Amino acid sequence: MQPLIDNARRFGQRPEEFARLAEGQSPDVLFITCSDSRVVPALITGARPGELFELRTAGNIVPPYGSATPTGETATIEYAVQVLGVKHVVVCGHSHCGAVGAVVRHDDLTAVPAVRDWLAHAADEPKCSDPSDPTVAEAVQNHVLAQLLRLRSYPCIEQRLEASHLQLHGWYYEVHTGIVREHRAESDTFETLRGDG
Numbered sequence: 001m002q003p004l005i006d007n008a009r010r011f012g013q014r015p016e017e018f019a020r021l022a023e024g025q026s027p028d029v030l031f032i033t034c035s036d037s038r039v040v041p042a043l044i045t046g047a048r049p050g051e052l053f054e055l056r057t058a059g060n061i062v063p064p065y066g067s068a069t070p071t072g073e074t075a076t077i078e079y080a081v082q083v084l085g086v087k088h089v090v091v092c093g094h095s096h097c098g099a100v101g102a103v104v105r106h107d108d109l110t111a112v113p114a115v116r117d118w119l120a121h122a123a124d125e126p127k128c129s130d131p132s133d134p135t136v137a138e139a140v141q142n143h144v145l146a147q148l149l150r151l152r153s154y155p156c157i158e159q160r161l162e163a164s165h166l167q168l169h170g171w172y173y174e175v176h177t178g179i180v181r182e183h184r185a186e187s188d189t190f191e192t193l194r195g196d197g
Contacts, residue, residue: 059099
């Protein structure tokens with residue numbers, strides 16, 4: 001903990017670098033990813049403060065839309081799209097994901113009932129031909145696609161997509177290599193990121 005405290009103390013000694021942030025935020029990207037401590041969106045993307053609006057959930061799960069039962073996740077997505085006007089939404093899954101692994105392995109989660117209920121409520125079991133694979137790559141990639149599909153059911157997302165004001169992106173991050181792959185609709189595969197937007 002002490003190294004984190006020391007860095008936080010030094011971080012606040014550079015106010016001139018952050019003064020413009022007091023004027024507001026206008027990120028172009030909503031980045032939805034897992035709460036896993038090995039996944040650091042700003043480190044992966046090189047984003048500076050104000051460039052990413054982040055939503056982190058166990059298993060990068062997008063809950064079903066339901067205005068009768070608002071959630072923090074739903075509010076975050078709606079705010080990013082409707083108020084901030086983000087132009088891109090990235091759902092980024094990662095290798096070695098404990099949440100997705102627990103789902104495909106049918107782990108006993110009785111000791112963590114909130115986790116069990118979150119995973120049961122928010123995720124269909126992703127297709128996985130080898131649940132013993134520690135990376136759970138296939139399952140995570142299928143899970144990312146399921147979350148993108150679920151996002152499309154949000155009215156604010158649907159409206160912005162229809163107006164061509166929003167793009168959805170599916171990413172898969174390998175924690176053991178640092179490589180990021182994107183889903184390419186034309187081949188329905190996850191391939192190394194390319195630089196065309």
